[in-house]
Amino acid sequence: xQEPELHDLSDDADYAASIEQGCATRSESSxxxxxxxxxxxxxxxxxxxxxxxxxxxTQYASERISGRLKLIKQVNGxxxxxxxxxxxxxxxxxxxxxxxxxxxxxxxxPFSNIRSIRRHTPTLGWQYIIVVMSSGLAFPxxxxxxxxxxxxxxxxxxxxxxxxxxxxxxxxLVNDFQTPLQRTLSSLELPRAxxxxxxxxxxxxxxxxxxxxxxxxxxxxxxxxxxxxNGRQRQIHHDPARDLSIQVLEKFSLVTRFARETTSQLFxxxxxxxxxxxxxxxxxxxxxxxxxxxxxxDSPKVPDEVSVASDPVEFDKLSLVWGKPRQSxxxxxxxxxxxxxxxxxxxxxxxxxxxxxxxxxxxLRNEVWTFLLGYHAYDSTxxxxxxxxxxxxxxxxxxxxxxxxxxxxxxxxxxxFRERKGLIDxxxxxxxxxLSFYDGDDNPNVYLLRDILLTYSFYNFDLxxxxxxxxxxxxxxxxxxxxxxxxxxxxxxxxxxQFKREFKYDxxxxxxxxxxxxxxxxxxxxxxxxxxxxxxxSKIMGEQMxxxxxxxxxxxxxxxxxxDAILRDAEALCICAGENGAASIPxxxxxxxxxxxxxxxxxxxxxxxx
Amino acid sequence: xxxxxxxLLKVIILGDSGVGKTSLMNQYVNKKFSNQYKATIGADxxxxxxxxxxxxxxxxxxxxxxxxxxxxxxxxxxxxxxxCVLVYDVNVMKSFDNLNNWREEFLIQASPSxxxxxxxxxxxxxxxxxxxxxxxxxxxFSLSLCVRVSEKKARAWCASKGNIPxxxxxxxxxxxxxxxxQVIAKNALKSGEEEEIYLPDTIDVGSSSQxxxxxxxx
Numbered sequence: 025x026q027e028p029e030l031h032d033l034s035d036d037a038d039y040a041a042s043i044e045q046g047c048a049t050r051s052e053s054s055x056x057x058x059x060x061x062x063x064x065x066x067x068x069x070x071x072x073x074x075x076x077x078x079x080x081x082t083q084y085a086s087e088r089i090s091g092r093l094k095l096i097k098q099v100n101g102x103x104x105x106x107x108x109x110x111x112x113x114x115x116x117x118x119x120x121x122x123x124x125x126x127x128x129x130x131x132x133x134p135f136s137n138i139r140s141i142r143r144h145t146p147t148l149g150w151q152y153i154i155v156v157m158s159s160g161l162a163f164p165x166x167x168x169x170x171x172x173x174x175x176x177x178x179x180x181x182x183x184x185x186x187x188x189x190x191x192x193x194x195x196x197l198v199n200d201f202q203t204p205l206q207r208t209l210s211s212l213e214l215p216r217a218x219x220x221x222x223x224x225x226x227x228x229x230x231x232x233x234x235x236x237x238x239x240x241x242x243x244x245x246x247x248x249x250x251x252x253x254n255g256r257q258r259q260i261h262h263d264p265a266r267d268l269s270i271q272v273l274e275k276f277s278l279v280t281r282f283a284r285e286t287t288s289q290l291f292x293x294x295x296x297x298x299x300x301x302x303x304x305x306x307x308x309x310x311x312x313x314x315x316x317x318x319x320x321x322d323s324p325k326v327p328d329e330v331s332v333a334s335d336p337v338e339f340d341k342l343s344l345v346w347g348k349p350r351q352s353x354x355x356x357x358x359x360x361x362x363x364x365x366x367x368x369x370x371x372x373x374x375x376x377x378x379x380x381x382x383x384x385x386x387x388l389r390n391e392v393w394t395f396l397l398g399y400h401a402y403d404s405t406x407x408x409x410x411x412x413x414x415x416x417x418x419x420x421x422x423x424x425x426x427x428x429x430x431x432x433x434x435x436x437x438x439x440x441f442r443e444r445k446g447l448i449d450x451x452x453x454x455x456x457x458x459l460s461f462y463d464g465d466d467n468p469n470v471y472l473l474r475d476i477l478l479t480y481s482f483y484n485f486d487l488x489x490x491x492x493x494x495x496x497x498x499x500x501x502x503x504x505x506x507x508x509x510x511x512x513x514x515x516x517x518x519x520x521x522q523f524k525r526e527f528k529y530d531x532x533x534x535x536x537x538x539x540x541x542x543x544x545x546x547x548x549x550x551x552x553x554x555x556x557x558x559x560x561x562s563k564i565m566g567e568q569m570x571x572x573x574x575x576x577x578x579x580x581x582x583x584x585x586x587x588d589a590i591l592r593d594a595e596a597l598c599i600c601a602g603e604n605g606a607a608s609i610p611x612x613x614x615x616x617x618x619x620x621x622x623x624x625x626x627x628x629x630x631x632x633x634x
Numbered sequence: 635x636x637x638x639x640x641x642l643l644k645v646i647i648l649g650d651s652g653v654g655k656t657s658l659m660n661q662y663v664n665k666k667f668s669n670q671y672k673a674t675i676g677a678d679x680x681x682x683x684x685x686x687x688x689x690x691x692x693x694x695x696x697x698x699x700x701x702x703x704x705x706x707x708x709x710x711x712x713x714x715x716x717x718c719v720l721v722y723d724v725n726v727m728k729s730f731d732n733l734n735n736w737r738e739e740f741l742i743q744a745s746p747s748x749x750x751x752x753x754x755x756x757x758x759x760x761x762x763x764x765x766x767x768x769x770x771x772x773x774x775f776s777l778s779l780c781v782r783v784s785e786k787k788a789r790a791w792c793a794s795k796g797n798i799p800x801x802x803x804x805x806x807x808x809x810x811x812x813x814x815x816q817v818i819a820k821n822a823l824k825s826g827e828e829e830e831i832y833l834p835d836t837i838d839v840g841s842s843s844q845x846x847x848x849x850x851x852x
Contacts, residue, residue, distance in 0.1 A: 117658070243736055443728065447651060447652075447726075450652035450673075450674055451651075451652075454669075454671050454673055455672070455673075457669075457670040458670055516676040516677045517675045520676075521675060525675070572679065574681065575676075575679075576678070577679065579676075
């Protein structure tokens with residue numbers, strides 16, 4: 025029944041051999057065609073052929089398209105290509121025209137343009153693979169009606185660098201980068217964070233006969249967005265990362281080093297390995313064609329939510345990988361359920377977890393932050409807190425009186441005080457003055473802030489005054505210096521003031537309370553850095569931003585970042601990194617909150633999570 | 635040459651915290667003033683196209699953080715500077731006294747090829763501030779700390795450092811800002827050209843005899 029192929033590499037489906045289609049009921053195995061090699065162009069060698077590899081553009085059996093999958097190796101250039109050519113003239117009562125089939129044809133895609141291959145080998149039903157391009161776009165699932173996925177992958181492995189993702193045992197990453205650094209940066213982008221925006225949508229002409237198919241051709245898996253490409257587009261787009269010079273990469277310094285530890289973990293053993301095979305089975309049972317198209321890369325639809333039939337525990341773990349959906353903030357009513365009759369927080373871990381995922385309603389911050397910031401102990405009672413407050417208040421007043429009592433005459437002979445005060449005066453008039461709380465001339469709140477800063481400066485005069493949060497600077501700076509990473513300016517501001525300039529005021533408060541929970545990690549802010557860079561990686565690399573441009577770009581991200589999405593990414597990175605991620609952060613790296621006793625809380629949390 | 639790249643002139647603004655570095659840059663580039671600038675953290679820059687004798691240049695003006703603790707971060711963006719602007723607040727003596735430190739720090743970190751002749755420009759800013767009536771000073775207890783730096787003293791210092799051009803400005807009102815940056819750009823250009831003499835273009839022989847902006851695709 026098999027006929028030799030008659031086309032060459034430049035052919036489209038019209039030239040493809042007319043071969044009996046492989047329909048859904050076929051199950052006998054077919055031998056790889058070896059007779060076709062002679063028909064290939066000179067200099068190319070077919071290293072793998074598989075018949076009856078089929079795509080399912082819709083859920084209708086009648087609209088399946090079978091074809092022949094081949095791996096072709098260039099003899100001279102050593103490059104490996106993949107082709108999938110539909111059989112001509114399918115005999116079924118198909119509604120699909122030849123034009124449609126042409127649309128799905130995969131013409132000589134070089135493996136240098138392929139990022140990963142996801143394999144699905146369900147115990148019931150057909151094996152299939154999903155090929156994801158470097159651009160993040162994916163071809164529809166290719167169903168191996170006659171089996172042979174393992175052989176397919178094994179063949180690829182003989183010719184290109186193929187590594188199994190530790191994040192998902194069923195994902196094989198095609199990675200031909202030369203240096204570990206390049207590999208690391210390439211891996212910075214988790215599979216999901218792909219952008220469709222850079223790609224022109226399918227032309228209406230190409231889609232006019234496919235409206236149903238188009239709607240139902242769904243997300244293939246969470247690592248990609250299904251998107252029909254025509255041959256021309258495939259020619260144009262390639263992974264910008266490959267054009268990236270090492271010099272530009274090195275500008276990533278801080279995050280690079282950190283991300284190297286973090287993301288290289290993605291390629292090795294990870295806690296998630298234990299359940300990924302189950303995920304494969306689940307997806308196998310649920311035909312991917314029922315999944316909906318995810319329109320863009322922001323607030324990605326969690327594919328796991330579609331899998332309603334799955335085990336709830338498994339679901340829980342799985343969604344963690346991608347960061348759980350964010351929740352609404354903790355409100356008054358719920359807050360009281362955390363307290364016992366005398367006001368103790370009964371389960372501080374649960375509280376911190378709750379705040380990690382949703383934050384706190386604004387009117388509660390006054391109260392709840394006192395715990396997060398270590399001012400009150402979680403097991404303190406209302407009465408104890410009230411007492412502590414009064415003690416602290418009088419301490420504050422005493423110290424405040426100290427500097428208030430310095431007369432102008434005395435100040436003239438008190439240079440250190442004058443300088444300190446001068447700095448604070450300069451800063452308070454340029455702190456959040458656009459907020460209604462601080463705006464306008466002679467706003468009493470500005471004086472209040474001045475008083476607090478100056479009083480704190482007297483409380484801890486040796487510390488010095490350092491523009492609010494510069495406590496973080498010194499150890500962090502030393503860390504970078506030790507690692508020859510002084511080029512981290514582009515995210516220096518992020519860390520130094522904990523993203524305060526990157527978000528609107530209320531969003532910043534949300535981020536801070538999440539960081540302060542130290543749930544998952546006391547260094548979540550570092551994962552947030554990585555998450556942001558990861559999200560903009562393709563832009564940064566694609567435009568080959570140099571140091572200046574990158575700094576400018578990062579500075580101008582201010583106000584553009586979607587906090588919820590970033591927090592989910594950061595959570596996922598943090599979990600993926602696991603213990604090794606934590607170990608890669610040098611001792612002494614400040615936590616997201618400069619509290620002496622902050623590490624105590626973090627320790628508890630790690631036990632809880634890991 | 636249709637897509638000729640314009641020559642880039644890199645200018646670094648240094649000076650104590652709060653002397654008005656960001657304000658000067660914004661007044662010059664955007665013709666705007668706000669008294670609600672935030673303290674600069676790290677660094678940022680703005681660019682402006684400038685024209686000299688029918689040649690267009692991109693002036694890249696780097697605004698830096700004035701906080702002492704950030705100074706060690708300077709090296710990454712001091713490099714390659716064509717001109718350095720030293721700013722002080724005419725109302726704050728200390729900010730003037732610190733100019734020397736800023737200058738030396740810059741020369742160490744940027745290590746220009748010819749430190750003796752590297753172009754600096756000194757700007758005494760906030761000349762609009764009227765002897766203690768500004769908001770800053772109101773907050774400062776109305777202490778009589780603001781001994782205005784005399785222009786004479788400032789010019790003397792500039793002269794002693796190799797005749798550094800000196801300007802007194804108000805970033806708030808725009809006074810003298812344009813003039814100061816004209817000189818800054820001109821000196822940056824001169825600096826860049828001198829460098830070019832030391833390091834002649836060895837790749838494109840044809841254009842090396844011409845002016846810098848023609849045919850430079852580098």
